[in-house]
Amino acid sequence: MPSVHLTRHLYTFFPHLEGQSILVEASTAGEVVAALERLAPGIGFYICDERGRLRTHVNIFVGKQMIRDRKGLTDAVAADDEVHILQALSGG
Amino acid sequence: MASRILVGTRKGTFIVEKQNGSWKPRLAGHAGGGVNYVARDPYTGKLWALLGFGHWGAKLSVSTDEGETWNDNPAQIKYPEGARYIGQDMYEDAGSDFGVGIKIVTRPATVQKLWIIGFGPGGAVYVGTIPGGLFVSRDGGGSFELNRPLWNHESRGGDLFSGEGKGETKWFGTPASEGGEFAPGIHSIVVDPRDPKRMLVAVSTAGVIETADGGETWQPRNQGMRLDHTPEPDAEWGHDTHYIDQCEGDPDHVWQQNHVGIYYSSDGAKSWRKVSRPEQGVHFGFPITADAKNGRTAWVVPGKSDQQRTALDGALFVARTTDGGETWEQLRRGLPQEQAYDVIFRHALANKDGAVAFGTTTGNLYVSDDGGEGFTTVANNLPPIYSVRFAS
Numbered sequence: 001m002p003s004v005h006l007t008r009h010l011y012t013f014f015p016h017l018e019g020q021s022i023l024v025e026a027s028t029a030g031e032v033v034a035a036l037e038r039l040a041p042g043i044g045f046y047i048c049d050e051r052g053r054l055r056t057h058v059n060i061f062v063g064k065q066m067i068r069d070r071k072g073l074t075d076a077v078a079a080d081d082e083v084h085i086l087q088a089l090s091g092g
Numbered sequence: 093m094a095s096r097i098l099v100g101t102r103k104g105t106f107i108v109e110k111q112n113g114s115w116k117p118r119l120a121g122h123a124g125g126g127v128n129y130v131a132r133d134p135y136t137g138k139l140w141a142l143l144g145f146g147h148w149g150a151k152l153s154v155s156t157d158e159g160e161t162w163n164d165n166p167a168q169i170k171y172p173e174g175a176r177y178i179g180q181d182m183y184e185d186a187g188s189d190f191g192v193g194i195k196i197v198t199r200p201a202t203v204q205k206l207w208i209i210g211f212g213p214g215g216a217v218y219v220g221t222i223p224g225g226l227f228v229s230r231d232g233g234g235s236f237e238l239n240r241p242l243w244n245h246e247s248r249g250g251d252l253f254s255g256e257g258k259g260e261t262k263w264f265g266t267p268a269s270e271g272g273e274f275a276p277g278i279h280s281i282v283v284d285p286r287d288p289k290r291m292l293v294a295v296s297t298a299g300v301i302e303t304a305d306g307g308e309t310w311q312p313r314n315q316g317m318r319l320d321h322t323p324e325p326d327a328e329w330g331h332d333t334h335y336i337d338q339c340e341g342d343p344d345h346v347w348q349q350n351h352v353g354i355y356y357s358s359d360g361a362k363s364w365r366k367v368s369r370p371e372q373g374v375h376f377g378f379p380i381t382a383d384a385k386n387g388r389t390a391w392v393v394p395g396k397s398d399q400q401r402t403a404l405d406g407a408l409f410v411a412r413t414t415d416g417g418e419t420w421e422q423l424r425r426g427l428p429q430e431q432a433y434d435v436i437f438r439h440a441l442a443n444k445d446g447a448v449a450f451g452t453t454t455g456n457l458y459v460s461d462d463g464g465e466g467f468t469t470v471a472n473n474l475p476p477i478y479s480v481r482f483a484s
Contacts, residue, residue, distance in 0.1 A: 009147070013164075042164050046148040049202040050170035056271070057147045087147040 002026055002077050004036065007086040014040040029060050030073030032083050047085060048073070057088040094447035096483040098139065098159070099457065100127035100439070103475035105141050107159050107483075108449075108457065115459050115470040121162040122153065126270075129439055132483040133211045136232050139483070140165075142206035142219070144270050150206045152219070154233060158483075167235045169219055169227050171201040175238060176252040177223050178261040179275060196259070198252060201225065205270045208439070210281030212288040220278025222269045224248070226293060228307060239307045247298065247312070247329050262329035266296040279438060280336045284343050284360075292336060292346065292361055299331030300348070300361055316364035320352045321398075335438040336361075337382040337390070345387025345416075349380040349438070351398060356417045358387065367417025373404045374411040374420045379441035379450070388416040391443060391464060393436040393450055402433040410448065410464050426467035427458060437478055444482035451477030 004022040011018040017040055024035035030052070037044035048054055054070040061067070061084040067075040077083060097108040099117065105127045107120040126144040133140065139155040141162065152165040178198050185193035201223055208220040215232040225243055227236040244250060250257035265274025280294035289306035292313065299314040318325045319332075332351035339345040348355040353368035353375050368375040376395050383389035391412050396404045403409075407429040411420045428434075434452035441450040448460040448467075455474040458467040 013148070042166075042168075045151075045168055045170070046145075049149060051173075051200055051202055053202075055147065055149055 001079060002032065002081045002083050004032060004083045004085065006084075009087060010043065010046065010085065013046060014043055016040070026077055028073060028077055029062060029067045029069075029075045029083070032060070032077055033073060058085070059088065060085050094444040094461075094482050094484070097442075097449050097459070098130040098132065098479075098481045098483050099451055099474070099477060100130040100141065100479035101451075101455075101475040101477050102126050105130050105159070105162070106474060108459075108470060115468065117457065117471050117474065120159045121155070127478060128206060129208055129479040129481075131209055131211075131479075131481045133217065133232075135211055135213055136215070138233065140209050140217075140233070142209060144205055146270065150203045150221075150270070152206060152233075165233055167229070167233065169203050169206055169221060169236055171203060171225060172238055174253045175201040175225070175243065177201050177243075177275070178249045178252070178257075178259070179223075179273070180261070180265065182274070198256070198259075204273065204275060205268065205277065207268070207277050207279050208281055210283055210291075212283045212291075214288075216283070216288060218281045218283070218291075220281055220293060222266065222277035223273075223275035224263060224278060224295060224298075226278055226281075226307075241308055242293070242301070242303075242310050245301075245310055262298065262327075263295060264297040264330055268296065280333070282336060282338045282346070284338075285340055286343060292338070294333040294336045294348070296334070297332045298329050299333055300336060302361060313361040314364070315362065316357075316366075317350065317355060318352065318366075334378045335380050337380055339382045339387035339389075340384040342385070342387035345382065347380045347382045347390045349377050349392055351376075354380065354392060354417065356390075358416065365417070367413070369420055372411075372420055372422070373409075374422075376401075377436070378438040379436055381441050381443045381448070383443065384445075386414065389414045390417075391441065391448055393441055395435060401435055403435075406431050406433060408432040408434050410450070410460075410467070412464050423460075423464040423467075425465065426460070426469070439479035439481070440477050442480050442482050447482070449480050449482070451480045453477065 001023040026032040095110045099106040104123045105121045108117040129142040141153040143151040154165045205222040210218040217229040219227040226239040247262045263276040282292040284290040334349045336348045344360040346357040355364040356367045408427040410423045448464045451457045453476040457471040460467045
């Protein structure tokens, strides 16, 4: 199963995920987000807006590749992939 | 007597309490997060914070223990599938004499900012947002629904859920959006205590709008206001109302700080009269707060013109009227009178039971216990302050 790594910011909002090895049943980036939502209700609305689009300053990497489909999150995820969810760095 | 103030800042929620005669602030939640507005629902006792995380979107946070702990509300504010609005985007256009062009775009709505929350009896909770949707809960915040009659108002181009509408909006944008887009925003919600079906909302940049039937129909209430800064001063829509407040005990008295000055209505917003006094420096600003008992009493914190938007001449003062705006007093005691360039946002001034409090974008918080006669500096180094509201 793909493993998911979250930016520290998200652990602040969902502390029960911290320190866990997050393995999810998913074959697309969208399914990763849906699986996370089942583990931590509400987290999907942090990562995506209410139309399901990846938020402007949030990125999902599958392996070293940033996903291309920010609207539908259809990018494929393989069983041995590591998925990183992080935010763009910003000041202030 | 007022004893508790809720303060929303760019870096968290602060609670300020009166202890042994002095006001003491403390960080009470959302550390590091943007808090646009914090208020207490007087009907349910819940505290509500409207959060704006730059990366993670707008969130509705609630506390049921007077601010000891906060949680994301299980029901978040979300635009329903099919909600669209007409945006007016400026873009660089080298071919234009003005260097910019304007493109009209109909786009799906998502929450850019939660800006104001208001309360009514029977579990009514109202949230005003950018891009201009009013969300309503009838169960104390358990669920929220977009008010469609206002969203589909003919002034916004009509019903875009079921078609393309008229293709033209008279609601313009505000730069207050978190995303940087110039979309309209609802920043004022006033529920008539005599009849909660009657409400006023104010929109930047459209004006004041009233419902008398619980949100089924909405009418503009901009009579007497003039768009001095535009080529069409008498237009019905497009008014840059900064904030409105009503006298709770005498609700026909409504006060408005507008981009073009201060307005006062003594007939429930049916008509407005300009009562600012530019020659006395009482004219431009963002917030306004109305006394709860005397409809003719209100406070503002003037700023130096819309070009500068700082305290006038580096000296901060609050202006108070007690005669419906006929005359204004400048209240300066306890406030910095040199090298002060504070800006006070629209939700960052409040009054209750003779106390007046305001916070500034430079992190200063001032409170008066005597109606503004004299102020005490409660804090100098808070994060930029977005909202100040009395909780008790």
